[in-house]
Amino acid sequence: MAQKKESASDPESKSSAPRSNHEPAAKTKAAAKSVERVTAVEMGARQREISVSEFFTKNRHLLGFDNPRKALLTCVKEAVDNALDACEEAGILPDVTVKLEVASNGEPVAPSQASRFRVTVTDNGPGIVRQQIPRIFAKLLYGSKFHRLRMSRGQQGIGISAAGMYGQLTTGKPVKIISRIGPKAAAHFFEVQIDTKKNEPLVHENKQIDWEQPRGTQVTLEVEGKYQKGRASVDEWLEQTSIANPHVRLIYHTPEKETKEYPRTYHELPPQPREIKPHPYGIEFGMLLKMLQDTKSHSVSGLLATDFCRVSPQMADEICKAAKVSPDAKPRELKGPVAETLYKTLQETKIMAPPTNCISPIGEKAILSGLYKQIKGEFYTAVSRPPAVYRGNPFIIEAGLAYGNRPGDHNKPQQPAMPKAEGEHEEEDSELARVIRYANRVPLLYQQSACSTFKAVLSTSWKNYGLTQSRGALPGGPMVIFVHMASVWVPFTSESKEAIADYDEIQKEITLALRECGRRLGLFIRRRERAASEFRRRNIFELYIEEVVDACNRLKGGTLPKEKLKAQLQKIAATRTGGQKTDQALGKTSTGPEGLPHSIIVTAEGVEGETELATRVEADQATAAPMAESDLLDSTRSVDGPALKGESTKGTGVKTSPKRTTTKSEQIALVAGRPGAKKKSDGKSLKPMKAPGPRKPK
Amino acid sequence: MTTKTKKTTVVEKKLISLADIVIHAADRSKDPMFQIPIRALSNVFFNEKKGLIEMGSKKQERSFFNVGMAKRFMQTVLVADALSELQRADLTTSLREIYYRTKHTIKDSHENTFDAQDESDPVIEDLEVSLATLREELHVSAENRGSIVGPVVFGDDGDRVDCSKLGKGGYSVPSIVEPEYLEIRRCTADFVLLVEKGTQWNRLSEDKFWRRYNCILLTGNGQPPRGVRRLACRLHEEHRLPVYVLVDNDPWGYYIYSVVKQGSINLAFESQRMAIPKAKFVGLSSADPERYELPRNVGIKLNEKDIARAKELLNYQWFQKPAWQVEIKRMLASGLKYELDALANKDFQYLTKKYLPRKLKEKDWLD
Numbered sequence A: 001m002a003q004k005k006e007s008a009s010d011p012e013s014k015s016s017a018p019r020s021n022h023e024p025a026a027k028t029k030a031a032a033k034s035v036e037r038v039t040a041v042e043m044g045a046r047q048r049e050i051s052v053s054e055f056f057t058k059n060r061h062l063l064g065f066d067n068p069r070k071a072l073l074t075c076v077k078e079a080v081d082n083a084l085d086a087c088e089e090a091g092i093l094p095d096v097t098v099k100l101e102v103a104s105n106g107e108p109v110a111p112s113q114a115s116r117f118r119v120t121v122t123d124n125g126p127g128i129v130r131q132q133i134p135r136i137f138a139k140l141l142y143g144s145k146f147h148r149l150r151m152s153r154g155q156q157g158i159g160i161s162a163a164g165m166y167g168q169l170t171t172g173k174p175v176k177i178i179s180r181i182g183p184k185a186a187a188h189f190f191e192v193q194i195d196t197k198k199n200e201p202l203v204h205e206n207k208q209i210d211w212e213q214p215r216g217t218q219v220t221l222e223v224e225g226k227y228q229k230g231r232a233s234v235d236e237w238l239e240q241t242s243i244a245n246p247h248v249r250l251i252y253h254t255p256e257k258e259t260k261e262y263p264r265t266y267h268e269l270p271p272q273p274r275e276i277k278p279h280p281y282g283i284e285f286g287m288l289l290k291m292l293q294d295t296k297s298h299s300v301s302g303l304l305a306t307d308f309c310r311v312s313p314q315m316a317d318e319i320c321k322a323a324k325v326s327p328d329a330k331p332r333e334l335k336g337p338v339a340e341t342l343y344k345t346l347q348e349t350k351i352m353a354p355p356t357n358c359i360s361p362i363g364e365k366a367i368l369s370g371l372y373k374q375i376k377g378e379f380y381t382a383v384s385r386p387p388a389v390y391r392g393n394p395f396i397i398e399a400g401l402a403y404g405n406r407p408g409d410h411n412k413p414q415q416p417a418m419p420k421a422e423g424e425h426e427e428e429d430s431e432l433a434r435v436i437r438y439a440n441r442v443p444l445l446y447q448q449s450a451c452s453t454f455k456a457v458l459s460t461s462w463k464n465y466g467l468t469q470s471r472g473a474l475p476g477g478p479m480v481i482f483v484h485m486a487s488v489w490v491p492f493t494s495e496s497k498e499a500i501a502d503y504d505e506i507q508k509e510i511t512l513a514l515r516e517c518g519r520r521l522g523l524f525i526r527r528r529e530r531a532a533s534e535f536r537r538r539n540i541f542e543l544y545i546e547e548v549v550d551a552c553n554r555l556k557g558g559t560l561p562k563e564k565l566k567a568q569l570q571k572i573a574a575t576r577t578g579g580q581k582t583d584q585a586l587g588k589t590s591t592g593p594e595g596l597p598h599s600i601i602v603t604a605e606g607v608e609g610e611t612e613l614a615t616r617v618e619a620d621q622a623t624a625a626p627m628a629e630s631d632l633l634d635s636t637r638s639v640d641g642p643a644l645k646g647e648s649t650k651g652t653g654v655k656t657s658p659k660r661t662t663t664k665s666e667q668i669a670l671v672a673g674r675p676g677a678k679k680k681s682d683g684k685s686l687k688p689m690k691a692p693g694p695r696k697p698k
Numbered sequence B: 001m002t003t004k005t006k007k008t009t010v011v012e013k014k015l016i017s018l019a020d021i022v023i024h025a026a027d028r029s030k031d032p033m034f035q036i037p038i039r040a041l042s043n044v045f046f047n048e049k050k051g052l053i054e055m056g057s058k059k060q061e062r063s064f065f066n067v068g069m070a071k072r073f074m075q076t077v078l079v080a081d082a083l084s085e086l087q088r089a090d091l092t093t094s095l096r097e098i099y100y101r102t103k104h105t106i107k108d109s110h111e112n113t114f115d116a117q118d119e120s121d122p123v124i125e126d127l128e129v130s131l132a133t134l135r136e137e138l139h140v141s142a143e144n145r146g147s148i149v150g151p152v153v154f155g156d157d158g159d160r161v162d163c164s165k166l167g168k169g170g171y172s173v174p175s176i177v178e179p180e181y182l183e184i185r186r187c188t189a190d191f192v193l194l195v196e197k198g199t200q201w202n203r204l205s206e207d208k209f210w211r212r213y214n215c216i217l218l219t220g221n222g223q224p225p226r227g228v229r230r231l232a233c234r235l236h237e238e239h240r241l242p243v244y245v246l247v248d249n250d251p252w253g254y255y256i257y258s259v260v261k262q263g264s265i266n267l268a269f270e271s272q273r274m275a276i277p278k279a280k281f282v283g284l285s286s287a288d289p290e291r292y293e294l295p296r297n298v299g300i301k302l303n304e305k306d307i308a309r310a311k312e313l314l315n316y317q318w319f320q321k322p323a324w325q326v327e328i329k330r331m332l333a334s335g336l337k338y339e340l341d342a343l344a345n346k347d348f349q350y351l352t353k354k355y356l357p358r359k360l361k362e363k364d365w366l367d
Ligand SMILES: Nc1ncnc2c1ncn2[C@@H]1O[C@H](COP(=O)(O)OP(=O)(O)OP(=O)(O)O)[C@@H](O)[C@H]1O
Pocket: A078, A081, A082, A083, A086, A123, A125, A126, A127, A128, A136, A142, A143, A144, A145, A146, A153, A154, A155, A156, A157, A158, A159, A160, A161, A162, A217
């Protein structure tokens, strides 16, 4: 730490100021009286207000800045969350660009070695009015979302200013903001820092500038950080963000100077969530006391009817009667046991659940499109539960699954059938499913095992749905499990918003959603197994016929009309394995995944289910901009042509799908490799999902 | 190497008939099917008059267009092909080599025709029984696992083998001992002593027991292989030599004796050529520990498997003689089994000098 402070080049850095102000004083006092008892007076002299900013300076882990790698992610996350919140609230389809650059003074450093980064997030949102900019970015607990009950990514009004403060603390650099509220308005440039003692903004720079964007906001933070790909990385977070937010177009410039684009595949904004009043079940006694003091109503029944949701004037009167309070009583005069009775009565009265238009689920279609876009699989399904309530807060649980290896993917390495030695068996897949968790559309990457969603996944009996699962473990198999909780107030286990707390109601909803997904997956797996076993049956005969004919021919001294015998046996085989019927079981003649709503099935022949959705995703991806050259090199999965001999299917984690999401190049390769659309009997156009062929130059 | 002009053997004709079954069925759009006699306790019976285990007439059908049997069917044809190749080339080979010869990966798949030898061995036995052909006739040999010493002279590939002049190691019994392969030129012995264990055979051979009692010492190191059983049978039939069997006192020992005497369940159809219904059980009997004063501490406690096996033996038709019921029940009652080696507790040469001489003198054996 000390070393870093010295190296901070900005002489005006305020980061060390608050420390040097109070630390020596505290030390001298403590040293002088170290052995003596402290009197109340002396203690009193030391008692003073702690500013929030000071508190968080010392407790930055509470906000997700515990280590450089996580801190870098948190900065990106806070800025992107805000960008998306703002766009959606303003009714704008979000275009967000994230740029990570190594910030070195002098010599260039490799991204993996660098310890300082510049994070720039640009959105096409509504912009921020000039006067608000300093406080938004340099005052903790300042925001527009805390005081209302409405679903949004941000809740507390800490996010972006904490990120700014973290940057200020670790690099001494101010936060730079450009914002513009419309094409006719000027773009304002700001450089701000926090006075950590007063929790007030210090403005370093404020001017009008030329900006190419007609509207939007750009935030630049310079922070200490560490860039490392893989689990819980910035890359993973953005990728998962794109899955749950298919209505967002996201461009990511990595520190390695690659550009990844996550195209918009869903062209509707999520419905605007409405703001709601608190529900009587959602408040605690203290809160009621406060409401009694603060209300504008002149009567208790008036307060009940206007300050809460779902309480009609008539019901308000009934509640008053039941609580033995005069409906006309002055709220401010209600105290002690009377207020307590009122509170109890409120909790005991049967009141309709809160309205749920305050939350906007992602929706089954959008989840499908997100999963289908980013994860290669054979089967996709999504479930949005009806709204439910915990502690008076409405919420919606959504779950999804992406399962299997896309046909093209596992056919490839199978080609060079290696003869097996005695005792050798087909390698078994020991891969476990992966859980991706979201709260209000924001991916949660840390504290998985503390999260209610994860616990629900573990406690679901996946064995019932044809998967393997050891006790208390994730199910086995190539699968991604998607769980989303949308709520006006997501109950996180801590301020850093990493895990969803365990409420029975929440747990129950997640379980129900997962079960429905599992049920559909089970149907799919069973259907596929049935087809596979028929296929195997016919295959067995096909395989052995060749052997039997050859052996018979040798027994007969090589004089046998081989082809005739083979044809005869094959004919018998076909009639014995049910001929036409088998074709049906194999899915060759069937139409759509019956009994599998909101699902996509990808087979070697094409896509079933929400075909339109799938084809649209592909069309979108096909028209997306070309990617940087380095991106192509990075893509290990799709662009290699015929399978390499002896190449192992394991080893590189990249290959096993649906583990990694596709990068831009893979998506294009996927489309380019398709030899043209096939028509299905029902007229729906189908695009066969063939193994990605060689990439065509664009 | 033989040439093509060689005439098709009977065995080869039988093997080719399998191909004909396939071809005929295919012509009639029928599922090709082989009839294979069942090789299990359920399909053997004890012919009391002959004193042999004989195979019944129950057959199982092995058809091609049945998912459960398709592979076995294919394997059967493959093995038949390999066996006919042996006939044409006039070669003899081992079970293991047949396995390797027929093993390959099926075209366009990961699947092997055979994954392990325990898949091809039973197919060979199936063919033996269904074609009523001895394994020797199929030119398939087992391991050479057996030794012989004593006053007998063989002709083996033109060589004269005098088993009384081969030191204490004796002659290693070939796996095929049919007259075409092994000629018994001269035999002056009075009886054959078939010993279960190589160690005891060594003891007797070293002590020149065979010279004193003018007998042939034979061992198969455990369950005697076909060559040893067949040789004992030939000596018994062609030279009228009584055969005495000396085994450990445990259910396994009884069973070895019964296989020598009546034949095995698995290959009951070969009993005719292998079994020696007049073979006698000299020991170790469950009565011996008392009679020969073997201390209890050289016994071994019967385990659960032993007890179950002994009870099974009690039910076999060929163990119904009262003396045998007594014999087995006595072992069960004592709860102990004894190895031949335990006799060494009294003296290293107890077997040669005391035990066998007394047994033979007292004619103390079971039939
Ligand atoms: N890119 C942006 N465009 C428009 N308004 C923004 C933008 N970023 C932030 N804001 C405004 O600034 C406020 C403060 O943001 P901040 O991230 O500090 O808190 P928050 O998002 O309300 O809650 P949380 O602490 O949970 O992130 C927001 O409530 C929003 O009104």
